[in-house]
Amino acid sequence: MHIREFQQLIDRMYSDKDRARGAAKTFLWFAEEVGELASAVAKGEDRANLTSEFADVLAWLVTLANVEGVDLEEAIKKFTSGCPGCGQLVCKCDAKLT
Numbered sequence: 750m751h752i753r754e755f756q757q758l759i760d761r762m763y764s765d766k767d768r769a770r771g772a773a774k775t776f777l778w779f780a781e782e783v784g785e786l787a788s789a790v791a792k793g794e795d796r797a798n799l800t801s802e803f804a805d806v807l808a809w810l811v812t813l814a815n816v817e818g819v820d821l822e823e824a825i826k827k828f829t830s831g832c833p834g835c836g837q838l839v840c841k842c843d844a845k846l847t
């Protein structure tokens with residue numbers, strides 16, 4: 750499934766609720782899911798739980814994009830032809846390891 754198809758699927762499932770909730774509250778849900786992913790990583794949870802938390806974060810990010818009218822397949826073009834910093838496919842920018 751392409752990112753655009755996933756975004757359309759999430760839109761079909763949830764758009765009425767999402768638009769009623771609005772961007773600010775949707776962002777809070779997204780942030781809560783990021784927290785759950787952080788906790789799963791920190792606890793070293795098993796692959797199934799970790800995978801589920803990644804799915805939640807992605808779904809809520811996509812939801813937020815829908816509420817804001819952002820096309821994520823368009824958005825990722827920022828990266829698809831190379832690092833936005835140096836333009837290389839394998840980044841040659843000064844390392845930012847922390």
Ligand SMILES: [Mg+2]
Nearest residue numbers: 782785802805
């Ligand atoms: Mg979750």
Ligand SMILES: [Zn+2]
Nearest residue numbers: 832835840842
């Ligand atoms: Zn770079």
